[in-house]
Amino acid sequence: MTTAEKYVAAAYLVVFLVVLAYVLIIAAKLQRLEREVAELSELARARKEKEPERKAVAVG
Amino acid sequence: MRIRYSLPALASAALVLLTTAIALIAYVAPEDADQGLSQKIFYFHVPIALTAYVMFGWGAWKALVHLWRRDPAADLESYVAIHQGVIFGALTLVTGSIWAKVSWGVWWAWSSNQLVLFLVLFLFYAAYFMLRFSIEPGPRRANSSAVYAIFGVALIPVSFLAIRLANDFIHPTVFTSRGPQMSGLMFFTFCFSWAALLTLAACLYQVELAGKRLDARLRELRELLA
Numbered sequence: 001m002t003t004a005e006k007y008v009a010a011a012y013l014v015v016f017l018v019v020l021a022y023v024l025i026i027a028a029k030l031q032r033l034e035r036e037v038a039e040l041s042e043l044a045r046a047r048k049e050k051e052p053e054r055k056a057v058a059v060g
Numbered sequence: 061m062r063i064r065y066s067l068p069a070l071a072s073a074a075l076v077l078l079t080t081a082i083a084l085i086a087y088v089a090p091e092d093a094d095q096g097l098s099q100k101i102f103y104f105h106v107p108i109a110l111t112a113y114v115m116f117g118w119g120a121w122k123a124l125v126h127l128w129r130r131d132p133a134a135d136l137e138s139y140v141a142i143h144q145g146v147i148f149g150a151l152t153l154v155t156g157s158i159w160a161k162v163s164w165g166v167w168w169a170w171s172s173n174q175l176v177l178f179l180v181l182f183l184f185y186a187a188y189f190m191l192r193f194s195i196e197p198g199p200r201r202a203n204s205s206a207v208y209a210i211f212g213v214a215l216i217p218v219s220f221l222a223i224r225l226a227n228d229f230i231h232p233t234v235f236t237s238r239g240p241q242m243s244g245l246m247f248f249t250f251c252f253s254w255a256a257l258l259t260l261a262a263c264l265y266q267v268e269l270a271g272k273r274l275d276a277r278l279r280e281l282r283e284l285l286a
Contacts (some may be wrong), residue, residue, distance in 0.1 A: 003162065004098045004162055008097055012082070014151070015151055015155065018147065018151055026267055026268070026271065030271070033275065036278050
């Protein structure tokens, strides 16, 4: 591999690595959001269970 | 009118365009008679720099929309565009440094106006985040960030024209008043690479924006359920 080839490969590799790092950051964020959604749905379920059951009443 | 993009379609287009661009650069574009193989860095370095300018410009436009309509969504879009611009700006500096090393034998040349002005532009937008995160979230932060983003866009034509106004003998000028100084095939490869990188930037912008919007909605939901 010549010196020029090494530098050209390095330039393209840097771009690829930055995009890859970006994808990894987004993947980590997605995981955090997934966890938060699970926590919130758990919270909503707990609230629903706590609420007293409403009786059906005929209207009209 | 708000244009809705299909994110998977955008990501697929970016992947196909980037792969084709790399194939064009490697096998179709002729080798430069003067610089040889190292000139191939040009096909990514210059489009990345132009994409950074586009993202900074888009961020300034969204900042203007925010100041005009007081729309928090435009503030978020401006922030994400500037974030993308800074990422592409950093890539411009790194790929440019590698090209400088192989062509000039140095990683950086302070005597080149083009390089220094691009660094100033990059640092200006990097400071945007310091300003934004030093103010509490709310209208004051959004307004200050918007004004800063609009001021920064003035540096783009300065950075672009400086090399043409001052005789910069180190950094090459490819696009002159007589048109692009390269063969048709080289120019086609350059345009194709730029289209590929713009699609990639649009895709990353949409992904980041979707994440930030989802984050904001979850925060709102958490407050409602608390």
